[in-house]
Amino acid sequence: MSAYICVVVLTVSALGSSTVASELLKRPTNVRLTSHNMNLVLKWDPPEGTTSDMVYTTMYRSSATDYRIGCSNISSFECDFTALKISQYGNYTGRVQALLGEESSNWVESNYITLDTDTVIGSPTVSLSSNGPTLEVTIQDPVLSILTLRDVYNGVTYNITYWKKGQNEKARSIANMQQNRVVLNDLGPRTKYCVQVQINTDKNRNPSQPSNITCESTANEQEAPWVAALVAFVIMAVAVALLVVVVVYWKSISQFLCPKDALPPHFESLLAHPKSNIYLQLSPAEEICHRCSIIAGDRTVEEGDPLEAAGSSCSQQPDVIVEER
Structure with a gap:
């Protein structure tokens, strides 16, 4: 019995020490x-x-x-x-x-x-584009960690608040819009407006975090949005055409802009082959040779014979007759 009591005491003390x-x-x-x-x-x-x-x-x-x-x-x-x-x-x-x-x-x-x-739904991304006196609002849903916003929630709507810049107290709202592209057409021309958007869902008890405030100016009614695009297109087309012309005709353009040095026409005539009759007459004529024989006494030296062969005869006979043939 005493041994049993000791075991119980040790067990309780061990549990108490581990808890402590x-x-x-x-x-x-x-x-x-x-x-x-x-x-x-x-x-x-x-x-x-x-x-x-x-x-x-x-x-x-x-x-x-x-x-x-x-x-x-x-x-x-x-x-x-x-x-x-x-x-x-x-x-x-x-x-x-x-x-x-x-x-x-x-x-x-x-x-x-x-x-x-x-879950706390993050803020949507908002962009604005001006179309005359109206603004087009484009809304992009936040990126979720799993699936997409419309995969998780069947009913997704947007609350859009807009106001003239500097007049927040006169803000107007559009609630429960289902489209993510909305046109604001009750605006004044040439006026800057600011827009902020929040998302509502069918299950989440709280709206999303509000988007950043985005501002854009409207234009006049006469101004069409395609005018600026057309002007930009024309400028780009002209620039490309000029570039193509320069590349194709670069050699001719470079020669026109930087011509090489050339001699005057009267200097060029001096370098040409002369055609004047006077020049031809002054030019050395062709040398004409005649066959001849040298007669020394009773011996004749033919052309082509060595002159040394007639040397002794010439010294003895000073009179020499040269006969052309």
């Missing part, structure tokens, strides 16, 4: 599950006296599943569950636990959210 050890590590605070544009993110604040070695583990579950691990041993103060195959119509909650070495805090539960009804 776990309570020594403080829990995270302000744990909340959030959603913006259909994502799912668990956020929290660190406990007091947090050190750089403290890490966190998170879990999440839906109304149809048990808890699953989200992030393990992270040092940041949020965990994104979006990539873990969540459903756009699911009901989710999360929890987080602080870890420091061998110690761990108790789990801290977050709030519940239903994704399609509680």
Whole structure:
């Protein structure tokens, strides 16, 4: 009996010591599950006296599943569950636990959210174009983390607010517009107007975040929007045509702009082949040769014979007769 009592006492003391050890590590605070544009993110604040070695583990579950691990041993103060195959119509909650070495805090539960009804829808993108005294408003839905806005919600409408720039107190509104292209035709010519848009859905209890304020000026009634486009087209066509002409006729254009040096016409005539009869008469005539024989005494020296052969005869007979043939 005494042994049984000892076992019970030891067990109770062990459980008490483990509880005290776990309570020594403080829990995270302000744990909340959030959603913006259909994502799912668990956020929290660190406990007091947090050190750089403290890490966190998170879990999440839906109304149809048990808890699953989200992030393990992270040092940041949020965990994104979006990539873990969540459903756009699911009901989710999360929890987080602080870890420091061998110690761990108790789990801290977050709030519940239903994704399609509680998510915060971001602001749409608005662009304006002037068409005479009217403005065309084009609205682009925000990009969601899963699917598209119209895949999640069947009924999507727009609230459009517009006013003259500087006259916000006189703003006018168009509610529950289903088209994402709207023409504002009750405007004055040559006046700057500003536009802001919010999205309403059939399931989400809150409207979207408002768009940025976008401003544009109207034009006169006589001015057509195609006039500026036509002028721009003509200018571009002329520029392209000039470029083509320059490329094709570049050689001729360059020679015209930068001609090479040329001799005057009377200098060029000096370089030509002379055709004057006077020049031809002054030019050296062709040399005419006649066959001749040299007779020295009784010996005749024919042309082509060596002159040395008649040398002794010429010295003895000074009279030499040259006879042409």
